Amino acid sequence: MPPKTPLNWGLLPPPFLLPSSTRCLLQQNAPQRSRPAIAYTSVRTIKSTFKPKPDRFAHHPSKPALNSTSRAALERKAHSTPLRTGLLALKKGMTAVYDPETGKRAACTVLQLDRNEVxxxxxxxxxxxWAVQMGAGQKEARNVGRPMLGHFAGAGVSPKRWVAEFKVRDEAGLQVAVGESVGANWFTPGQWVDIKAISRGMGFAGGMKRHGFSGQPASHGQSLMHRGMGSAGGSQGSGSRVLPGKRMPGKMGNESVTVKNLKVLQIDEPNGILVVNGCVPGPKNQIIRVQDARGKPWPEGPMSTAQLAPAEILVNPDGADVATTTASS
Structure with a gap:
């Protein structure tokens, strides 16, 4: 329905409908205007009783909103960004070690570092x-594309099988120069690390294995549905549909998993061995990322290769080298 024309109550009719005497009086008393008057029609609205909502990017309604710049985003993440780079390692398997102080047997995972270079x-x-790009492993040059060959040649390192980036807080985390090699003594026994890797793929799994469902009753009268998940959604109450995010059978595993706060038990610098407490995601020979734990105080470890503990070489009286150890071990 089209809007109705507002009625201008109290206004005189057009001049051509008025008598001549009335028109003369109106012309004498009318003020001098440069332009014709425009009738104003007020718009009636509803005044809102709700208070303005606080900005959703502010930590508290009384505080100003956070900035949306990239620099402000880095400042917000600075408290949880590691001070130095991490390393790439291979999962070799699990074993157990005994604590010399308590005598308790603890399960641990053996990790091996393979030629980590910046x-x-x-x-x-x-x-x-700010980040450090770390490469590990070895790869034949004939199996590497020309862009990556030029990238490795510019850094002065051999072609790497794995390349990953480790974000650091500021420029102080870039003290490890490009082309330098980092070993197992980058970490110290007793410190805490976070490990990130791709979990072992299970394939297509049912609801009981994937989500821990209890299954259907095993009593009399139940047939062929002992391991079924049962109803997936209601009828009228939930809109006669399956709600998004419903836990159902599907592909299990083969996803990025982070295990936090694992303690470093032992290190072996000559062999590149790192032993951490607990389990690590992924199968054997899976490449993993090891970095300082974000949920613990930052370790007082080396920030550059120049601060690493020098290796000590034990020499026989005859002059032959016997073994190579590190000062930390």
């Missing part, structure tokens, strides 16, 4: 963040 640095002015 490939590149990512800087705030050029890339938008």
């Amino acid at each position: 490939v590149a640095h990512k800087r705030r002015d050029a890339n938008g963040y």
